[in-house]
Amino acid sequence: MAYETINVEVQDHVCLIKLNRPEALNALNSELLTELCAALEEADASDKVRCIILTGSEKAFAAGADIKEMSEMSFVDVFTNNLFADTNDRIAAIRKPIIAAVAGYALGGGCEVAMMCDFIIAADTAKFGQPEINLGVIAGMGGSQRLTRFVGKSKSMDMNLTGRFMNAEEAERAGLVSRVVPAKKLLDEATAAAQKIAEKSLLTAMAAKEAVNRSYELPLSEGMLFERRVFHSMFATEDQKEGMAAFLEKREAQFRDK
Numbered sequence: 456m457a458y459e460t461i462n463v464e465v466q467d468h469v470c471l472i473k474l475n476r477p478e479a480l481n482a483l484n485s486e487l488l489t490e491l492c493a494a495l496e497e498a499d500a501s502d503k504v505r506c507i508i509l510t511g512s513e514k515a516f517a518a519g520a521d522i523k524e525m526s527e528m529s530f531v532d533v534f535t536n537n538l539f540a541d542t543n544d545r546i547a548a549i550r551k552p553i554i555a556a557v558a559g560y561a562l563g564g565g566c567e568v569a570m571m572c573d574f575i576i577a578a579d580t581a582k583f584g585q586p587e588i589n590l591g592v593i594a595g596m597g598g599s600q601r602l603t604r605f606v607g608k609s610k611s612m613d614m615n616l617t618g619r620f621m622n623a624e625e626a627e628r629a630g631l632v633s634r635v636v637p638a639k640k641l642l643d644e645a646t647a648a649a650q651k652i653a654e655k656s657l658l659t660a661m662a663a664k665e666a667v668n669r670s671y672e673l674p675l676s677e678g679m680l681f682e683r684r685v686f687h688s689m690f691a692t693e694d695q696k697e698g699m700a701a702f703l704e705k706r707e708a709q710f711r712d713k
């Protein structure tokens with residue numbers, strides 16, 4: 456499918472989605488969010504894709520929801536259209552692993568979309584923030600919820616109440632990002648991580664994603680039960696037989712997603 460506000464490329468089973476509204480620092484307008492969800496769903500359904508990378512430009516992953524587009528909306532507009540609910544639900548429903556590769560600004564909805572991905576690799580130039588308070592609103596796509604689960608109450612309150620930005624080093628210390636790399640190497644590192652994931656059994660990778668995500672929704676005993684049942688169910692797959700046989704035979708596993 457042809458898109459106006461994003462670029463999509465598939466190479467070696469990795470789908471790279473690049474947000475592309477440079478004139479607005481990749482601000483997330485409705486067109487971009489619709490295209491992003493469609494591209495993610497297309498990648499999720501494609502046999503050629505085993506892992507997805509979402510990235511922006513050197514200057515901005517995304518500087519937030521599009522303020523120009525939102526500025527004239529009324530309560531009735533946003534409530535009736537349930538603004539951002541669709542984006543959150545559609546990205547959360549993607550079953551293949553998604554890596555956010557973040558350089559520059561990831562603010563407001565930009566930080567929130569990065570947090571909807573499965574993990575974040577940050578360039579040393581990355582800046583994360585929930586500055587919605589400066590606009591007379593609060594976060595609307597997870598900045599008060601997902602961010603709090605990532606970094607804890609104190610730092611989340613700090614980010615949401617002062618609107619200050621967190622640099623990459625602080626974001627890594629706080630557990631928001633999994634690793635920080637030099638800006639010039641961001642895409643290489645993200646691609647190497649995506650290729651590592653793409654070599655695994657897709658079935659197992661999807662199950663692992665599902666299990667980790669349940670930990671955000673369930674009490675520990677229920678989460679442990681869910682994990683154990685999924686673990687047990689893996690023994691019904693050919694990939695479990697192959698993975699364990701390959702270890703014992705001291706060779707690389709050839710997974711077949713079965």
Ligand code: CAA
Binds near residue numbers: 482483523594595598
């Ligand atoms: N929406 C619309 N346009 C935006 C934008 C946004 N979120 N962020 C930047 N832009 C536009 C600017 O208006 C500017 O356009 P013009 O050249 O036409 O004036 C262009 O992008 C470049 O931006 P700046 O000139 O401001 O660039 P800068 O380097 O001086 O500053 C910045 C960069 C600090 C990121 C600054 O642009 C900024 O503060 N942006 C807004 C950040 C923000 O408040 N995000 C939260 C949005 S609300 C939200 O996301 C709600 C939610 O939870 C879902």
